[in-house]
Amino acid sequence: MTDSPTADRPxxxxxxxxxxxxxxxxxxxxxxxQLGDRVGMSQAKISRLENGHxxxxxxxxxLLVEALDVPRAEAERLVELAExxxxxxxxxxxxxxxxxxxxxxxxxxEAVAREIRIMQPAVLPGLLQTSEYARAxxxxxxxxxxxxxxxxxxxxxxxxxxxSGEREFRFLITEQVLRNQVCRPAEMISQIYRMREVAAFxxxxxxxxxxDVDLPIAPYHGFYVADDRWVSxxxxxxxxxxxxxxxxxEFRRVFDRLEAVAVTDIDDLLSHYLARYARMLVxxxxxx
Numbered sequence: 490m491t492d493s494p495t496a497d498r499p500x501x502x503x504x505x506x507x508x509x510x511x512x513x514x515x516x517x518x519x520x521x522x523q524l525g526d527r528v529g530m531s532q533a534k535i536s537r538l539e540n541g542h543x544x545x546x547x548x549x550x551x552l553l554v555e556a557l558d559v560p561r562a563e564a565e566r567l568v569e570l571a572e573x574x575x576x577x578x579x580x581x582x583x584x585x586x587x588x589x590x591x592x593x594x595x596x597x598x599e600a601v602a603r604e605i606r607i608m609q610p611a612v613l614p615g616l617l618q619t620s621e622y623a624r625a626x627x628x629x630x631x632x633x634x635x636x637x638x639x640x641x642x643x644x645x646x647x648x649x650x651x652x653s654g655e656r657e658f659r660f661l662i663t664e665q666v667l668r669n670q671v672c673r674p675a676e677m678i679s680q681i682y683r684m685r686e687v688a689a690f691x692x693x694x695x696x697x698x699x700x701d702v703d704l705p706i707a708p709y710h711g712f713y714v715a716d717d718r719w720v721s722x723x724x725x726x727x728x729x730x731x732x733x734x735x736x737x738x739e740f741r742r743v744f745d746r747l748e749a750v751a752v753t754d755i756d757d758l759l760s761h762y763l764a765r766y767a768r769m770l771v772x773x774x775x776x777x
Contacts, residue, residue, distance in 0.1 A: 511539040527556040581730035588640035602715035608661040609711040625672035674769040696751030
């Protein structure tokens with residue numbers, strides 16, 4: 490019989506290191522306090538490591554696998570998993586969380602960031618949205634009007650962070666975003682005026698990738714980079730986040746390459762789309 494607590498049920502490739510270490514501890518019939526005493530860690534830290542509340546450092550894993558007498562091959566595998574654990578994109582806000590909760594979670598994460606980079610190829614970033622635009626976006630997958638209103642209010646509250654002079658914001662969108670009419674023409678006009686207003690903030694830079702540019706890389710999806718702390722990718726039902734250094738470097742590189750071909754003198758472009766939506770308000774003018 491192999492000396493492995495997972496021998497009779499295969500471990501999924503993305504299973505957290507802390508969960509595996511916890512099984513080894515229980516197999517060795519040690520309490521968290523007893524294991525902590527062996528390696529010079531508190532019981533509270535052992536618990537946080539096992540439950541995934543803190544990142545598992547490779548050095549800590551080496552101490553723990555030695556104290557748990559984990560076989561060499563398995564010990565080396567766990568250390569390697571710890572070294573690359575944060576490079577995976579993992580679910581951040583659970584799929585079951587409502588939109589208002591998602592907005593508040595983002596707000597708490599943004600509160601500790603100093604530089605925020607956001608790229609969106611289809612819709613405006615949440616921090617730039619007016620309440621009407623946000624309502625159109627958020628109501629697409631929500632049937633409860635009161636829940637939509639709560640989510641919109643939470644998103645607009647997040648936007649107050651733009652007034653913090655201590656933070657720098659770099660927004661990047663494609664021209665297609667301006668063309669995507671997600672709400673009524675009058676509301677799109679208000680949204681574009683809001684963009685023009687925010688673009689004048691000293692701590693904000695908005696770049697637009699125009700239709701005629703040669704793309705250095707295809708903008709498959711939107712993403713959000715906060716300092717060198719984490720990157721997140723929004724999906725329809727949840728948000729994925731990674732704090733891995735390699736993942737962060739890759740997303741920052743993508744952002745920089747796309748930003749290099751974007752225009753930042755956006756006033757004329759915004760005026761063009763203001764006129765486009767204004768024509769939609771006049772009978773018989775939209776088709777001209």
